[in-house]
Amino acid sequence: MKLSKRLAAISALALCTVALQGQGQGQGQAPAAAPAQGRQQGPPGGFGGAPIMHTIKEGKLYWALAGASVGFVIGDTGVIMIDDGFANASAIIKQVTDKPVTTVIETHDDTDHINGLYTTPNADKLKIIAMEDNWKQQWTTFKWTEKPKATCPQSPMPPAPNVIIRQDKVATTIDGVRFVFHHYGPSHTGHDLIIELPDYKVAFIGDVVFDADMFPDHPGMPAQDHGMFWKSEKRGTPLGMFHNVDELLKLDVNTYIAGHGTDTLTKAQIKAKRDAIKADYDKEAAMVRSGMSLEDLRKAVGEDKYGPRGGCIAYVDLPWYVYTETKRDMEELKDRGTIK
Ligand SMILES: [Zn+2]
Numbered sequence: 001m002k003l004s005k006r007l008a009a010i011s012a013l014a015l016c017t018v019a020l021q022g023q024g025q026g027q028g029q030a031p032a033a034a035p036a037q038g039r040q041q042g043p044p045g046g047f048g049g050a051p052i053m054h055t056i057k058e059g060k061l062y063w064a065l066a067g068a069s070v071g072f073v074i075g076d077t078g079v080i081m082i083d084d085g086f087a088n089a090s091a092i093i094k095q096v097t098d099k100p101v102t103t104v105i106e107t108h109d110d111t112d113h114i115n116g117l118y119t120t121p122n123a124d125k126l127k128i129i130a131m132e133d134n135w136k137q138q139w140t141t142f143k144w145t146e147k148p149k150a151t152c153p154q155s156p157m158p159p160a161p162n163v164i165i166r167q168d169k170v171a172t173t174i175d176g177v178r179f180v181f182h183h184y185g186p187s188h189t190g191h192d193l194i195i196e197l198p199d200y201k202v203a204f205i206g207d208v209v210f211d212a213d214m215f216p217d218h219p220g221m222p223a224q225d226h227g228m229f230w231k232s233e234k235r236g237t238p239l240g241m242f243h244n245v246d247e248l249l250k251l252d253v254n255t256y257i258a259g260h261g262t263d264t265l266t267k268a269q270i271k272a273k274r275d276a277i278k279a280d281y282d283k284e285a286a287m288v289r290s291g292m293s294l295e296d297l298r299k300a301v302g303e304d305k306y307g308p309r310g311g312c313i314a315y316v317d318l319p320w321y322v323y324t325e326t327k328r329d330m331e332e333l334k335d336r337g338t339i340k
Pocket residue numbers: 068110112113207259260
């Protein structure tokens with residue numbers, strides 16, 4: 001780290017202290033996060049910008065936003081981080097506790113959620129909890145990515161998850177704090193992990209639902225996408241998102257923390273997002289069933305008037321999902337076959 005950057009980091013942490021000791025929620029300058037996925041430095045709270053810290057329960061539970069969210073759960077002896085997506089994320093929590101970071105839980109493998117691991121002290125000694133497919137996906141993406149490395153630089157592989165979740169509803173206690181891990185099938189990716197904290201009635205939901213515009217550098221997300229998108233190359237699916245939200249609504253929690261969002265979300269808010277996308281999905285699926293081509297569907301919903309989006313991120317529009325999933329559904333129903 002260059003001296004100027006180090007000084008910026010030190011003064012930034014001091015500002016964070018003020019914010020945290022004030023109203024429990026505020027904005028400090030922290031060391032700018034490394035641009036993820038080819039992004040440039042952004043405004044406070046944005047990708048590459050200074051993290052904005054939020055307090056859920058003083059001394060116990062916090063989350064910070066710098067493009068992506070990072071949760072901090074204070075245990076008896078250490079800190080459990082939920083995602084580690086931006087540089088020096090672990091430094092922020094030093095303002096409220098001297099306890100070391102011992103554990104990182106990954107909601108999914110997207111680089112904007114795990115790349116801060118490079119800057120977390122003793123990353124190779126941490127307990128890193130994730131869905132089984134998270135690790136397989138990291139390896140595959142790293143090994144087989146089709147993105148041109150010159151324009152979309154790849155980081156080295158982060159430390160691998162070493163505690164694996166393979167099913168829904170895994171309840172455990174980590175450092176004195178109760179956790180329940182949920183997996184409701186594919187949504188944003190094929191391995192989304194929901195982290196429920198029953199003692200706080202809070203759930204960290206990764207990118208199953210988020211409410212921030214992910215492409216400020218490519219304004220004009222298609223209206224029918226409602227600010228969301230899914231990772232086709234990682235088995236994400238909007239159809240799965242509807243089911244995921246249905247399950248999330250059943251949890252005995254009142255606060256949802258999304259992977260990207262300027263504030264926490266309520267049950268009503270995640271349901272509204274789901275319902276709005278489902279209404280567009282159903283409308284488009286009816287067009288596909290009536291024989292419309294993908295090209296005509298895109299024109300019918302105005303998708304064709306938007307330019308390329310996402311930069312180094314693979315972006316697939318909602319009409320493509322609706323067309324592909326509806327066609328597949330129609331094919332499967334045509335011939336059910338028999339097992340003899
Ligand atoms: Zn994300």
